[in-house]
Structure formats: structure tokens, C-alpha cells
Amino acid sequence: MHRYRTHTCGDLRETLAGETTRLSGWCHRIRDHGGVLFIDLRDHYGITQCVVDPDSPAFSLADKLRSEWVVRIDGVVRRRPAGTENAEMPTGLIEVYVTEIEVLGAAAELPVPVFGDQPYPEDMRLRYRFLDLRREKLHQNIMLRGKVIDSLRARMKGQGFFEFQTPILTASSPEGARDFLVPSRLHPGKFYALPQAPQQFKQLLMVAGFDRYFQIAPCFRDEDLRADRSLEFYQLDIEMSFVTQEDVFATVEPVLRGVFEEFGEGFPVTQKFPKIAYAEAMLKYGTDKPDLRNPLFIVDVTEEFSRDDVSFNAFKNVIKAGGVVRAIPATGAGAQPRSFFDKLNDWAKGEGAAGLGYVIFEGEPGALIGKGPIAKFLPADVQANIAGKAGLKAGDAVFFACDRPDKAAKLAGAARLRIGHELKLSKTGVFEFCWIVDFPMFEWNEEESRIDFSHNPFSMPNFDHDAFVALDPADKETILGINAFQYDVVCNGFELSSGAIRNHRPDIMRKAFALAGYDEDVLEQKFGGMYRAFQYGAPPHGGIAPGIDRIVMLLAAEENLREIVAFPMNQRGEDLLLGAPSSATLKQLRELHIKLNLPEK
Secondary structure, three states: OOOOOOOOOOOOOOOOOOOOEEEEEEEEEEEEEEEEEEEEEEEEOEEEEEOOOOOOOOHHHHHOOOOOOEEEEEEEEOOOOOOOOOOOOOOOOOOEEEEEEEEOOOOOOOOOOOOOOOOOOOOHHOOOOOHHHHOHHHHHHHHHHEEEHHHHHHHHHHHHOEEEEOOOOOOOOOOOOEEEEOOOOOOOEEEEEEEEOOOOHHHHHHHHOOOEEEEEEEEEEEOOEEOOOOOOEEEEEEEEEEEOHHHHHHOOOOOOOOHHHHHOOOOOOOOOOOOEHHHHHHHHHOOOOOOOOOOOOOOHHHHHHHHHOOHHHHHHHHHHHEEEEEEEEOOOHHHOOOOHHHHHHHHHHHHOOOOOOOEEEEEEEEEEEEEEHHHOOOOOHHHHHHHHOOOOOOOEEEEEEEEEHHHHHHHHHHHHHHHHHHOOOOOOEEEEEEEEEEEEEEEEOOOOEEEEEEEEEEEOOOOHHHHHHOOOOOOOOHHHOOEOOEEEEOOOOOEEEEEEEEEOOOOHHHHHHHOOOOOHHHHHHHHHHHHHHHHHOOOOOOEEOOHHHHHHHOOOOOHHHHOOOOOOOOOOOOOOOEEEEEOHHHHHHHHHHOOOOOOOO
């Protein structure tokens, strides 16, 4: 017989009744039923109920056991007595009558509970993460993460992609988030950087002729933390040669759709991801990562509030200063009490807005009557126009956000989500995907009065190439109207990834940087490796990098990365289990030629 086990705690079934077994695991729960002890023994694979009665030679030792002690148990498998079966457990039809127990590892009093899923302070959970990971839901989430990665890897290889590994110690990048720097002992005063993404390396692999790259890539960004963002994370990094934007979509959609169908507990998954232009998304949803489970669409009603016969000056004055008015429909909200509207107005004020004006519609089709604080300022035909644009009927309401375009979009987008949630309009139990496309290539920098890159400076412009190279830098209107072959994939309001068809032509790259006020020296100094490589025959290429952490969060129905990462940091970027970040010794600092210049306390 094996030293520790003949079966796992998830193996035993009725067919093994009468056989001798040996199990090893943790005492998950111990119950005393009138002198008979029931030990739920747990390991990685499951839980088995073990029974010790006073006649057993193991009883005296069993009576000393406590939660989370690690033990070896020998015994006989038997069917549970009628009426005591547990259909919710795979091993619920059997139990083990214990004949021998060996304590393999006693446990001190637990600082955090393992049995059950009751909430516990984050600092305690992270300090004792090895105990927290014993909890069933968290244990399942970590296993789900591994299965999702296996599935992603298999699906990529099934499409002819080859898995690469790229350097972890690399050069600092001036674009994107703040780098994590690593001092070099061999090169005093110089630093490596941990990669924010393998972006330049994967593009260089395309230049080198490898055609189809993927990697389960670790990435590091020194930025402020939040529930869905960490200092380190993993992404499914993808790059392809000789492809259009549609080719990337056709490659990525079946991978994401397949993973969500495989692990999404049967929830419906979007079959063909719709494409939504960035400008349309910002208008209809108030965000470039729309939650399509919400059926409400924002509409622009600036024209209606601009009319001479509309006397609502609070909005008209904002419009004159360049502002806009967005209308957020609220289907069925007319039946809500006054407190519903007051709470939304207070919420908007808490978001930094002046409030959320509203109109409630009553009456008959074709003869709607608006009521509410703003209705008296709006003539009947203006009310009708607003109702028509927003698709409203009697019993519905509409809320208004008025501000500069960016602020109005942000408030309207947040209000849309809140209204959909409050009125229970949003779908549940579904994964709604979409592509956001046609991102603007450039934007106007108000502070510096110049054209600047809007998003990724290395995306290929969606513009005739020869005409782009010939653009006059003074032609502001044309330049600001150029979109890029850049795209995001979004699921249930979460951006899973950004991607782009890359700007692989040096002449177009030089022109793009020139339009943004940078000369060729900037390219040479900051992106010299990739820029020089493109001068030796670069193929058209593009890619994307869906975030694995966010994919698993959605599949596990969690709202915090902490629940799907084995050893996360807290919101201050601290590893409470191992004590990182920690101080360096004087010897280490001397070897690195570093002197500390700490801020005064």
C-alpha cells in the first residue's frame, strides 16, 4: 500500500464498497454526533466523509483532531445509511469507516477560516493567502484560470500559431504606463525595465519572418491599482503577418467565443461580434467599452435644447460655451416613486455634475405629455422630438446630461448603466461581445495648442498612404479626421484588449510623428530598434493581446482580480505574504552603485 494514499478524496464511489482505502488530506470539518465523530477529509480533488465510532482503535486520536490538521486515514469504504446520502457531493453515497489515523501535520489555531465563504478583511486574507487558497471557491477559480490558459493555448496552436518567449529584462519605453526599473550591477547607472508588454519584440519577430506568434505573456506596469488592474498581469499576446483588420477579427473571435462557451456555464455567447465605431460608441453608450447587456441608447438632443422657444437657460448657456445635451432613456421609470429620481440626481451631483434633469412621459401614442422639473421649459413639439429620438412611450422617462462633450458622455454613460441596473433592464447570464473600431489617430491638445497622438502612435492610419505622406501639417481639420486601424474587444462592459494593424512603413511612421510635432530623431532615440528594423523589409502585420486576468474574472463571475490570482498584492502594491517591496541591504545597494534619496517623513 502506498505510504500516503491509495485514492484521493474525490475518487471513492459505491462500486468500491467493502474495499480498504487509504486517504490523506486536511480535516475540513469535524462533527460530533452523540459520540460518533464525522471527519470531512479534503484534498485537491474533493471531500470524503470519514466515520469514527468509539469502537474504532482510532477513536482516541480522532477525538484530538482539529480543523486543518493534515492526516492519513485508513479505513473501509461503505455505503452511507439510507437517508444520509449527499447528492451534491460526488462522494456523497459512501463514507469511510476509520480503522487507523496518522497525524502528518498539526495546525495551530487558524487566523482566518477555511470552511465556508464568509467575507474576511483583505489584509488577513492576503497575509495568510495559503489558507485563503484552501477555500473551495478560490481554489476552483485558480484551477479555472489554468484550464482557461490551457484552452487558449490549444486554440492558438490549432490555428497555426507558434508559442514564443520574449525577454523579461528589456529597455525602458517612453510610451504607455510607468516602467518598473531594474538597476544593472554590470553597467553602473543604467537600468533594465520589466516589459509593459512584448510589443516591440513581437513586431520584430514578424520582421524576422515568423508569421504567427503568440505568448501567454507576463506584463508589468507601475500604475495605480484598482479592482480589475494589477502591477503584474498576463495576456494572450498575438501577432500575425500579412493580415488585415478583418483577418485579426476572424482569428480572435473563435478563440474568445470558444473559451467562453467552454467555461461560461452554458451562458449564451455572442456568435458574431458586432463592430461599433468609436464615435458611435461614445454617443450611444457614453464609453468606448459598452455593456451591450443594457438595452438603453443615449441620444443627442443638443439641437432640441438650442431652439429659441426653449427657455431652459441652464442648458442653453452650456451649449453656447460648446457643450452638448445627451438624453438617457429610462424605460418604465414613470412608475417609480419620486425618491428614484431624487437618488439619481444626488448620485449625479456626487459624480461632480450639476445634476440629472428629467422628464416623465404620460398620455397616449402621438400625444405624449411631459412632466417633471424641465418639462415646463420644453414646448410640446420639442418633447415629442425628444421622445421620438429616445424611443420613449407613456410610462417612460428620460434623463439629461449637459456638459462639454467628453464630460457629458462620461456622465451619460455612467447614468445609463445605473438606470439599467436600478430598473432591472440589463440582461444577466450572457456574454455580450463587440469590437470598437475606427479610433481617431490624432487629437487636439488644448493645453499645448497642438496635434497629438490619440491612442497608439504605431497604428496604421486608415487613410490613403500616399495622401497621408503628402499631408500638410497645417491641415488641422483633415488630420484630426483621420482614423487608425486600431480596435478594442469588449465583453460585458470590460475592455479585454486593444489591438491594431501596425504602421510598418518608415515613411508613414516618420510622417505620423511629424504631424504630432516629433522629428525623426525621436524615432531613432526612443524606438530605434524597431524603426531601423522596418527599413529592411517589414511585412504588413497586426495583433492584439486579450487580458487573461479579465477573461477569468468574467468567467468566474468575480469583480476583483484578487479572486482569480493565486498570490495578488493589495491595493497599495504590497505582497503581505512575503513582504514585498522590501528594503535592500547596504551591501546590495553598493553593488548596484545606488544611493537612496528618500522623501522626508
